[in-house]
Amino acid sequence: MKDLGGFIARAKECNTGLEELPTLTPFVVEGIEVGKLKPKFVEHVRRFPDVFVVEGEAARGRVTLAAGLDSCEKRSAKVAEVLAQLRAEGVITGWRDELYPVVPSYYDQPLLLVERAAATHLGIKAYGIHVNGFVRDAATGAVRLWVARRSLTKPNWPGKLDHLVAGGQPHGLSPRENVEKECGEEAGIPPALAATARPVGAVSYLTISATGYKPDVLFCYDIELPADFVPTPQDGEVQEFRLLPLEEVAYLVATTTEFKTNCCLVIIDFLIRHGYITPEQPGYLQLVALLRSGDCS
Amino acid sequence: MKDLGGFIARAKECNTGLEELPTLTPFVVEGIEVGKLKPKFVEHVRRFPDVFVVEGEAARGRVTLAAGLDSCEKRSAKVAEVLAQLRAEGVITGWRDELYPVVPSYYDQPLLLVERAAATHLGIKAYGIHVNGFVRDAATGAVRLWVARRSLTKPNWPGKLDHLVAGGQPHGLSPRENVEKECGEEAGIPPALAATARPVGAVSYLTISATGYKPDVLFCYDIELPADFVPTPQDGEVQEFRLLPLEEVAYLVATTTEFKTNCCLVIIDFLIRHGYITPEQPGYLQLVALLRSGDCS
The missing domain is CATH 3.30.750.160 (Transcription Regulator spoIIAA)
Incomplete structure (x- = not known):
């Protein structure tokens, strides 16, 4: 890559x-x-x-x-x-x-x-939370990422690949409360484990879609999961979860449009923060800058 | 904080x-x-x-x-x-x-x-590498950061606090080669340990100083060091290294100008990526955006 x-x-x-x-x-x-x-x-x-x-x-x-x-x-x-x-x-x-x-x-x-x-x-500013759920191999350090396949009955992005946990940021919940709630609802992550999710920054973008103006900001989280934890779809929004080697996730992002578009930004941010993408690769700084193309406020 | x-x-x-x-x-x-x-x-x-x-x-x-x-x-x-x-x-x-x-x-x-x-x-674009050298307590997970005190004889920023390792990015070296070279020269980090430094992104800023125009980009790295490793000044550019609790480093950044100015950006990026600063704190998104105020290219 x-x-x-x-x-x-x-x-x-x-x-x-x-x-x-x-x-x-x-x-x-x-x-x-x-x-x-x-x-x-x-x-x-x-x-x-x-x-x-x-x-x-x-x-x-x-x-x-x-x-x-x-x-x-x-x-x-x-x-x-x-x-x-x-x-x-x-x-x-x-x-x-x-x-x-x-x-x-x-x-x-x-x-x-x-x-x-x-x-x-x-065309109002909308906020969301995206959680990278990963497992690190104790012996080799190799990272795998939990990936969701969205239900075919979802109104938006049916059948696309998605984060383990992600959601819009509604009125009346803090991002942290929203992360813990969605961890339970979307993936059956128990509260004590969900509480270990760590905020790691934000990405922003600006799209004018067929529907309208979308100036979005996503709060990004990492959660390291035990090797034996298996997420389970709770609310019918996800058809399956798979644990993929990070290299395979990176390959899917780079060569297909299988992922819901905005997940790609959050995964690229993960790849940069975890050192899988390096400054020696031409385009690195452009990619870093693209993660916050929209109004991050 | x-x-x-x-x-x-x-x-x-x-x-x-x-x-x-x-x-x-x-x-x-x-x-x-x-x-x-x-x-x-x-x-x-x-x-x-x-x-x-x-x-x-x-x-x-x-x-x-x-x-x-x-x-x-x-x-x-x-x-x-x-x-x-x-x-x-x-x-x-x-x-x-x-x-x-x-x-x-x-x-x-x-x-x-x-x-x-x-x-x-x-007023040309200048690039640098900054390395956050940290130690994580095996029992509690608490993080301490190695901090350098610049020599009083340095032409720029004498006596200021600085990263464990940082330097300008000269022609003819990759950022990775530069990190490993500076790890050895500035802190006596042996090559095998220096090789574990991980690229984690970049910050950018734009200042017009008394001397001129400074559109700078810093490649950021994290290196997790063993608890028993002690860096040693090799080239007279550093008067001493101290290992400080991350909370103390954060306090120094937030309440003093003891750190060389651009180190603050890299430390703030560290605090955000490691979840010490959270989206619940008003100003979080502004701070995230400020990390790449300059032309990041």
């Missing part, structure tokens, strides 16, 4: 569609830009002028909320009504019943809360 | 003076910008028109090399003559007799080679 071209390609696939940027309309709440909308979604929200106010067009315009919506509670309630209507019309699919905070950056107080399925339509 | 303000302050200290940017003149070789000069250094090189050609002024101008200098060898030889003269005049101090490649980015072929002491005057 001397040539880093495949890894660089995967990292770039997390940062696509930016040529559409001038066509998006900023979503502004309390004078602060917190998202961007595609032209089609602007037309959808324009039909609800008691909640959304559209001024001007595309990059020079903006979508704001109606003047009376002067608290997080009021904004969340009225926007939820609109989103429910758009869901009923089939505009918003993949409803999760999970609230995401709308924030300029992670540690700010949310300006409103919105259903997760609407996050990309509104 | 719940408040990350001190770490953020240290990271920002690696990225200062940028308000001077408009006053700097690009250094362009073969049509490619490879550095930036302060106004005073432009005046120094202007006196050698058979080597340096100055066109225009500041950000709108440029410093290039004379037309006949059409190879790396010719450029390096003629520029070396000018730099030697400026050294004789006392303009360039801290001569190292060490050549740095002048490159648009790390994996490019050098356009010329220049004496290390001139790097900041010419």
Whole structure:
């Protein structure tokens, strides 16, 4: 795996569609830009002028909320009504019943809360947690990584390879609490073991997909698992777990698109932090820089 | 160490003076910008028109090399003559007799080679290696970090705290070869042990100092040392080594400027990768982003 071209390609696939940027309309709440909308979604929200106010067009315009919506509670309630209507019309699919905070950056107080399925339509910052679950051979030091195959019934990325544990970061849980909860729910990792997961940094990217604007930040974790631990799918989101040599995972990332795209960034970060990718490989610094292409805040 | 303000302050200290940017003149070789000069250094090189050609002024101008200098060898030889003269005049101090490649980015072929002491005057990209040498307690898992105190006779940063091993990245050595060489020279680490140093990523920053423009990239390494290994200063560059609890190192970084400034970035990266700083601490993402503020290429 001397040539880093495949890894660089995967990292770039997390940062696509930016040529559409001038066509998006900023979503502004309390004078602060917190998202961007595609032209089609602007037309959808324009039909609800008691909640959304559209001024001007595309990059020079903006979508704001109606003047009376002067608290997080009021904004969340009225926007939820609109989103429910758009869901009923089939505009918003993949409803999760999970609230995401709308924030300029992670540690700010949310300006409103919105259903997760609407996050990309509104182009808000979304956060997630990804856990690299690995086993180190006591004798040789060789590392294997637990890899999940997503259920074919998942609304997003069905059948793709995924991390042992990963999930969106909802309102009301800390990243640590979310990691421990998802460890239990997704892989049957008992609490005492889940508590050994270690935060190791973050990756960020920016994609404009068919649905909308995605400025995402993923908190990355490593968890070293005992050789005899076997994760078990708990919630039907995973069809199987396999323990693969790290070299095989690296090969899959570099030469295929089998992994869910954003997992590739987190795995490349793991390969860099654990010294499997080295500064002697041309493209190393480009790859390091690509891990935080998006607004990491 | 719940408040990350001190770490953020240290990271920002690696990225200062940028308000001077408009006053700097690009250094362009073969049509490619490879550095930036302060106004005073432009005046120094202007006196050698058979080597340096100055066109225009500041950000709108440029410093290039004379037309006949059409190879790396010719450029390096003629520029070396000018730099030697400026050294004789006392303009360039801290001569190292060490050549740095002048490159648009790390994996490019050098356009010329220049004496290390001139790097900041010419504002070229400079690379280095920093090695976190740590000891993990077998029973408790607690980590201690070896810290060097720089000799009072060093031309730069005398008496400051430093990594166990760190150094500039000269022409003609790979980062790995440089790490192993510096491990031996600076700390008496035997080759077999030095070979266990693991690359873990890179940090980048951009400072405009009194001397000039510094767009630096540091390749970061971790080396886990046996509890009974004691590093020994070999080359007079270090006055003493001490093994400090990681919490104490973190406290020193956050609350003092005892460490050489760029070491702070590498130590913060270590604290993040090893989970001593966590996403629950406000400012975490800002700190992660600050580790690669400069052009990481």
